[in-house]
Amino acid sequence: MTGYYRSILLAGLLVASLGYSERPVDHLNLFIGTGYNGHTFPSATVPFGAVVPGPDCSVREWHAAAGYHYDKPTIMGFSQTHLSGTGLTDWGDFLLMPVVGSVPLVPGTEAEPETGYRSRFSHDDEAAEAGYYQVRLQDYDINVELTATERVGVHRYTFPEGEPRRILMDLEHAIQRNTTIHSYMRVHDAQTVTGYRITGSRWASSRFLYFAMKFSEPMTEHMIHDRVRQLDYDNIPELASSKLIASFRFEPGRELMAKIAISPVSMRNALENLETEVPHWNFEKVRSAAEAKWARELGKISAEGSDKALEVFYSALYRTMIHPDVHQDVNGEYRGVDKEIHTADGFTNYTVFSLWDTFRTLHPLHTIIQPERTADYVKSMLAYQSQSAHNMLPCWSMHHNDNFCMIGVHALPVVIDAWMKGLTDEPAEKILDAVIATATQPGAHKMKFEQYPQWYGQQHYLKLGYFPDELVRSGTSLTLEHAYDDWTVALMAEKMGDKKVAGEYQARGQNYHKVWDAEKGFFRARMGDGSWHPTFAPRAYHREDFKDREFTEGNAWQYLFFAPHDVYGLIDLMGGKAQFAERLDTLFTLPPSEDGTAVGDVSGLIGDYAHGNEPCHHVAYLYNYAGQPWKTQKLIHQIAREFYPAAPAGYIGNEDAGQMSAWYVMSAMGFYPVNPCGGIYVIGSPLLPNVTINLENGKAFQIKAPQVSAENIYIQSATLNGRPLNNVWISHDDVMRGGILEFVMDSSPSEWGVNSKPVPLADGQ
């Protein structure tokens, strides 16, 4: 029995004895996604918490981007920040490691952990629960337990008896190697240490993070070792360097706690965070508060189903509540993307907007179950735009930096969807100004082709209506995604009655036509002079001249269906519904490719449909538009079955900051935001027999499919609040008003939905 099963079982037993057997937190398996390339963590955190204390197994290994990896035999220590599911490796700040005996002050290697402070561990003595992580460090016989509030990680170490205890703090350690530029540590008294570090990675080039830490007992002495100077400084009260590791020594004893707060602003703020959120030494109190927060958040969706189904469902729901995370101190201060200190006035500032991933499903899901946070996302993004050197809403923002590592301006659908759904009190004009500023940022004049970021190429798009292949990397995919984002501006402007803007952006929304090669029947690379690139290989990911040349992380097949705001227009381009459905059939049945090299992110293949990456996430739902909804229904169950096992390798690719999980959560409920902006959800096929969304407005929306099973995957009929539902979509309002959506399921395809009215673009259209 491996640790994660054991922990589930133990939690279940415990809970059963307390009479809480139906608590969602009892269904969590937090090791799902920690294997393969899922990039999730088993670390302790509260929903959307800034701090995530948890184990790091290695650094700068892509498959351990969240610090931990299920296949690893050793743990280096427990750092306080972790990204969840992202394709990038970063964070891992302020590593703590409890040790006994003499230990080299370097991490050591996986093969020979005794060459450093790292320790072996076993999944047999490891547990991860909502807001709690536990592991025994075999090399030291130390039991480690972690829990957290929003800004404070609480560590409880149980040492073997009779040995002098030490806690190491490695300020150089980072999950992205060589990113620690500078650090500083100050020992205020025998129980209080503060410090900071500045990291500069490809993903966050100028990032400031501060900490304040208190120990439950006074240290007897300490030492700070500077790896740059190769010197030990015994009991020095402060030291600065890029490569510091401290050793705090305590008298022999059993239990020892450390609580550590972080702040993006100052050590003083970190100390205030610490004293405000955890003024005591009651580990269990923090742990149960953390669990209660998870219970509240996960309780927003009450699901019924088999244990296995609920394990997958709630574990996925859990992953939709890690990012965006709080980036603000308890006093309201935060560091903006302008690197200045700001005070959030009337909102909580959030960071980690991995928007290329999350605009698709995570944010639409949040408009349903996190409407208040969504309001804060809008305020966070507008503040961000006002601070941005590019005068843009975030692209891929992380701790007061934007890495622009993916494409598009997908803050637009997120902000506009929130506004369309009435979730923000920000003035429409202010939002429109912000989205237009973002959509019209011309970029730098002469950025080099090879140089990330991609935003500089928008100047060409503004002139030509597309991103010319010879000037902008991934230009074809950029054109498709910008066209979509542009359309969302038109949607908003229309609702505002601003015909001029609406007209302009409606036209821009049609820009996807500009990269449509009718002859080939594909979107493809177009040159600045209007000609097509002489070569075309629809299944290739790269061209010989450049990686990701035409499409970012995808090929022409995977991007063939990206016009979520104009699926019917795309159908027309392809010659009609039949031809469109044929192209979908082909996509899902292409034989293994011999053409070109796949990229790491492209995985979870059904034909060339790649569920492990985002560009295809809406594609299985598109049969609905072609009058063949049963094919969607079949595929949803196939994807869920094949690509979401309840196992460490439970994600077929990067979990991507909640997006892969959000796909599952919404699909499991039976509907999905093919067009992520505007409030229309397309019916798929429910995975669970009974799901109730307990809305923040006090209402409930129930999705029933009592006959659903591995075989009964086809919708036979549907009712909404008792009235027949013959269309293949529902609206956001349908959900938010509360009610019951009920499906009759069977094992054979039916005609249900075949004669649906066309899927509208937005609620009320």
Add this chain to the structure above:
Amino acid sequence: MTGYYRSILLAGLLVASLGYSERPVDHLNLFIGTGYNGHTFPSATVPFGAVVPGPDCSVREWHAAAGYHYDKPTIMGFSQTHLSGTGLTDWGDFLLMPVVGSVPLVPGTEAEPETGYRSRFSHDDEAAEAGYYQVRLQDYDINVELTATERVGVHRYTFPEGEPRRILMDLEHAIQRNTTIHSYMRVHDAQTVTGYRITGSRWASSRFLYFAMKFSEPMTEHMIHDRVRQLDYDNIPELASSKLIASFRFEPGRELMAKIAISPVSMRNALENLETEVPHWNFEKVRSAAEAKWARELGKISAEGSDKALEVFYSALYRTMIHPDVHQDVNGEYRGVDKEIHTADGFTNYTVFSLWDTFRTLHPLHTIIQPERTADYVKSMLAYQSQSAHNMLPCWSMHHNDNFCMIGVHALPVVIDAWMKGLTDEPAEKILDAVIATATQPGAHKMKFEQYPQWYGQQHYLKLGYFPDELVRSGTSLTLEHAYDDWTVALMAEKMGDKKVAGEYQARGQNYHKVWDAEKGFFRARMGDGSWHPTFAPRAYHREDFKDREFTEGNAWQYLFFAPHDVYGLIDLMGGKAQFAERLDTLFTLPPSEDGTAVGDVSGLIGDYAHGNEPCHHVAYLYNYAGQPWKTQKLIHQIAREFYPAAPAGYIGNEDAGQMSAWYVMSAMGFYPVNPCGGIYVIGSPLLPNVTINLENGKAFQIKAPQVSAENIYIQSATLNGRPLNNVWISHDDVMRGGILEFVMDSSPSEWGVNSKPVPLADGQ
């Protein structure tokens, strides 16, 4: 005619035509000390200004510690911060360099300036005046003019006609090489750039400095080159790296200005500093305001004498008004030594307390001519102590860092002297707490011998009454200096009526006895067990086992006379006044040494008396205590004549943040603070015939010596306010009450002062 002579002459002509021929600013020769190892700069600054725009000729060359060196043939550019006279090389932030044509984006070498952006220059086309510096860059035919406010440097470049103009900004450049850890730059619009950098040097291990810059014309484009990635980023709005250099391009034209503000807090504060202090583009307005500030400060002492004498005197007086310098934004915010942002409440925060140097004469001089600033020094130091990781007043503080590079706790005499003289409104109890905390800081438990800083050794001093040789580097000199500092606590406690503290610190003040070897007749290295170190070489600077082993920057002869709080006690140790005077005679007449290696700081020798370094600065005055004042009188004139020429090599060693100059200024006025704490000034021999101190209290104190000349160096008689002065000292109160001190001078030694009453330790004692 070299540039500095020319500039003096031109200034004189200009001024004469305006009728201001007696303005002190017209006597300045700001190239004095820029040669040899003076470490002064000709850069533009206002008194005590945070910003000092000026030329840098090389980096990491000790003799160019202030960036500039008179013997250098090229200029690399114009950075905004410079240390004045210090023995350490640091600062040189935010280098700007105007160029035309194609220029490699590296500094280039002195031998081949065309390998980089540096340019040749000539002293024939260079000028330095109060608040103004000018030089023509020969390689570009660009004339550069600089001026400043407290926080804003203003650059005016006159380009050759018809050439596209460029301004380079090298964010990596630093006077201490490899200290730039991280930097960030943001181009807000065509005229506004902000940024920051973090440096980590031996002297300031975690230093944050921010800038905001505006150009007088819009740039047409810009490029930031990252030396780490070896990439150019054209027109990028922001970039972070450790090695950035930016190029800002402007249309052809003649004059172009840049104004650049600095802040220790944030770019936002830097911008506020900029907009508050220089909201316009009137270079001449800034320049004349800067000159007016200097005129006001230098006008605090009206001196008469030959042009040469006034050149030396006023140039020295100028150097006493560079440090400590403002370390605070116009909104009151500053970064404390705890690295947190604080707001100075009711005072201006100052930094650069090079106290081992400046406690001797600069601070006593400031109690006379800068009483208001002295009050702020006390507040700055008390704030510093409350923020310090060591709970100590500053040792050698610089921009929210302490480098502890020299010894002693000489903030004590500075703070206590200010309190004794009634210059601070801080409560006596608070000051006493701060000085006692400093004097009782036990240091870290197990610092290694080799490791700076020295404060850790105080634990041994607290136990043994001396710093044992085998445990603490420079332990003998540390004992002497701590004993002195301790005595100042007793002085304060006595006045407060705190007999307990007074008794304890009176006893500690006698600790200098503990390193007195009566047999050898020297202070010397004592071991922890009370024995003397087996070897002793009184003229050696180092022992074979360690540099600076017994004395910091000195030998047993140079430290033989360091008991300024108990000269009569020292006389007793030596067996009486005659023996004491003999030892002085020997010191001043020792033949060139063959024993040991001299250190760079020890220079300006008369025998083994070293005027180029601080430990001897009071020694020439000590003949007064032995009844032989004429020998003091002769020596003062000899030192002034030999070691203060009006030439670039005008300081015989580091000017030391005002200390070497303060020695000259006070000596020239005829009295000197042998004991720098308590308000007693010992008479030397005036260098000028007529000097008036225009006190801030509205009164004036005049020192007349009408017969003084190169020959008439001996005091024949003296009167204070018309009454005979037969004692060899006056008090601080005598000065501050205003009045006239008049000397009758002649060419032969006289009996004047021989029968003086003993010099008291403090005013009123």
